[in-house]
Amino acid sequence: MSSLPTGPGPTTPPPALPEGALRVVALGGIGEVGRNMTVFEFGGRLLIVDCGVLFPEDDQPGVDLILPDFRAIEDRLEDIDGLVLTHGHEDHIGAVPFLLRLVPDLKIYGSRFTNALLAAKAKEHRQRPNLIEVREGEHRKVGAFDLEFFAVNHSIPDALAVAIRTPAGVVLHTGDIKLDQLPLDGRLTDLAGFSRLGDEGVDLFCVDSTNAEVPGFVMPERDIGPVLDDVVRKVDQRVIVACFASHVHRVQQVLDAAVRHGRRVAFVGRSMVRNMGIAADLGLLNVPDGLLVNLDQAGDLPESKVLFVSTGSQGEPLSALSRMARGEHRQISIRSGDTVVLASSMIPGNETAVFGVVNGLTRLGANVVHQGNAKVHVSGHASAGELLYLYNAVRPSNVMPVHGEWKHLRANGELAVRTGVAPENVVIAEDGVVVDLVDGKASRTGRVEVGHVYVDGLSVGDVGESTLSDRLVLGEGGFIAITVAVDTNTGRAVTRPTVSGRGFSDDPKALDAVLPMVEMELARTEAEGITDTHRIAQAVRRVVGRWVADTYRRRPMIVPTVIPV
Template sequence: MSHPHPELGAPPSLPEGGLRVTPLGGLGEIGRNMTVLEYGGRLLIVDCGVLFPEEEQPGVDLILPDFSSIRERLDDIDAIVLTHGHEDHIGAVPYLLREKPDIPLIGSKLTLALIEAKLQEHRIRPYTLEVKEGDRELLGRFDCEFIAVNHSIPDALAVAIRTPAGLLVHTGDFKMDQLPLDGRLTDLRAFARLGEEGIDLMLCDSTNAEVPGFVAPERDISTVLGQVFGKAGKRIIVASFASHVHRIQQVVDAAHEHGRRIAFVGRSMVRNMGIARDLGYLKVPAGLVIDVKRLDDLPEEQVVLVCTGSQGEPMAALSRMANRDHHQIRIVPGDTVILASSLIPGNENAVYRVINGLTRWGANVVHKGNAKVHVSGHASAGELLYFYNICRPKNLMPVHGEWRHLRANAELGALTGVPADRIVIAEDGVTVDLIDGKARISGKVQAGYVYVDGLSVGDVTEANLKDRRILGDEGFISIFLVVDSATGKIVSGPSIHTRGSGIDDADFGLVLPKVQEVVTASAQNGVVEPHQLQQLIRRTVGKWVSDTYRRRPMIMPVVMDV
């Protein structure tokens, strides 16, 4: 099994007849899925998603793939193929189309409806081509066939991409639920046919590769939801992803069975469920859904609220309920809250913080840890073994997962007979070339995080985030000083102010003489330039704070010369 090395340089020019695969996100992380394929000087992009920030990225709204490696080649892009409508696969499309709005988007009916609604908010009218399972489209130099796969959102597709360099299959996110709610199975016959044709390189979902066995059927949740609904005496609040149509369908069915009405809460939830209902993917009995403003007209035992926030997102509806700052909904004793999703790695603390907040106000919180209210949308190890034995890929590149998932997926491929030297474990930015039937790592391009903070895209850097973390953890100290521009002597100050450092202002009397001493000594040595003096003051105060308090607040000296 090959793996990347830190010393990898820029990849060489792609040899004629070769196919290059460059993941710009989704490898070594859960989210930000984006893969760029290159053949004959043309590019095809599969998915373009976002990653949601973690606690060590304060103030960040979204994390995008880095487009810098393709920014000078936007005219070479034949299309963006979208495998399904989850945010980690479509959420970054508006930011790429800002740079070139006429790149064609290819996807299923629901996927395109979701991305078109998102693009409307960005005032972009895209060119789209709707496809369905069984369709085959020539997208520039890439002959693409679309295959039905089962996932936690309807209309998910895998894509088989034929070029003279070989046949590449990208699974997207998938599982093999044999009793799906919508009756739409993962098309194993199509994958078997592709296997007979000869799959030269497979890019396969790794998210659940560590989990043994097979994923339970989605319909198993219906029984558990029915039991929870039957026991609930007051309101029921269900938190789910805004795109999990299958899960919301089960909630709708349970509400109808128990004589309750449903209100959708949150802009993305209202928008997505409206789209799903209009297109026929969500079947809702007449009169079941009401506006959230009418909740006060109904008895508590007849109310179901469906909202976002199952991952503990700070601005989502459920987090605001837990913090008692939601403008419409206030948690009261006896409410039942159902978190109908799994924990995305990295979100554990945020989710348990929300659960504790809800419990504090008297809610009965039902989650995956105490009831079977979620099944995964990703194939487990047993399914992947089954899948590889059907497909028999000649080369395998695990995608969509953290390092432990990629490694586990690679080991499953090896167990089914994929040669070890034909299994490529890469990471974001690592280029993999398929040449003469063998996949090899050829180099690396830039693929760092691009942060969205409000209207700012890419302006926030790792240094900015480090400053934010320091400010949040240690506070700051500011020192003001006025010096004579000619002599460097102190004219006024120094004065010190602090916020959040935990150090009493009176204690700074001990360090003021040290500041005066270092500035005076600098003046005597001819060092009077404000920037140099600021550096000296920062080191002096920083050392004193570290030695005295074992703390490292942000220190901001301001030196003015007159």
């Protein structure tokens, strides 16, 4: 239990930024896991780090994606000097196409693989972004900001941390990070570079909080190889391995196991095929000639000679793996003795879906190997032990935990304190909270408005809290619609009312009582001389709502329509 400053922070707009000071505002990614986007301001100029999406929760039905809220910068688009992408995961690059709609010529700085993934995504949006390749060790001046990039190890190749130098001081932003000391590609997180920067003096350290609550250290990625090898070796039927479609090193180890045991490999799922193609083209994935087959060719091979690498490790209902678990996949039907490996984490909120897939596969006779019964996954984010290394290397004056929910941010802040950072120099700032670095001291000075921006189908932002609240009511209880045409001179109904319900009951007689009740109410409103259609509709809503609450103890939406004739 520490003495960290707690509570959600200021609620009022920030003061004007003092000259020579640096301002930091997250428009997403703090207080939540996803849609990472942090805006740095110095001397009237802006630098953005990352621009990702968040995936919706159950209380956001029908939503496809959630974007960072651009309102805080939408009047200052011409002040943006550039966008830095730390790596190619969706929660860091997924919202870029939406930002490009506002700033088509935005200068985007990323590593080779990050830029390649973004280019592929932008192509789907028919955009050709202005991509500038940067690499570890490189210094680059971007407008008012002097940037330096550092190699970082994560669950995707070619990730970067970025140092941002301005006259206000030095900021180091880790992006997503871990400290695998035996990385598959030999590309270590540049702890030595961080130490050197620490010698120089880091004024503000923005640190990945995802696993701050997890004690100890993440096992090396390469330790998964022998486990996968063991599974493939023992099995003489089909093997299906599901993992994230951007986890090149995980897939590499699966391919290596397939090669060793004489299996050909088919990629399943659009994003898997696309990303592994990009990785192979860039030399990040080593695919021996003749190893890959397509799904039709795979179907012709003996069961002991094929291995599938599939998407769907999070139980996504439309994914190939979910369709296999339901027995609905066109080309792959699970048979007793097949082996399915979920070489992936379970993102919080996806548990029910993932377990549903595991149960479906098990029911069909598959042996399912997963994180719970074998070491087939390691996290991409530093655990507490690794974070201590980072703090001790960087020795920052101020710390701002990023990437995480409140419990993660706070746990991360407490780690900083244990390495000697003063508790009052740890700033916990959820989305929208303004942090100013003034004379070497970071503090929360105000708050800008940050909401959820929903993408549903083709449109952005028209689905808001009011629509979602209606959807929740409709989803819980359906609706009862009552329609009647009324003569607005007399207030008399000129048709019999129509009553229909959807999502209310399977019983065709469930609403039989409504019609006479509405007719009686209409007789009453007519007798009282009420001719206003709105008032008549309100009266109908009231009487039906009361009846359904009393009779069923339910709260469907009551939708009266009174047509004036």
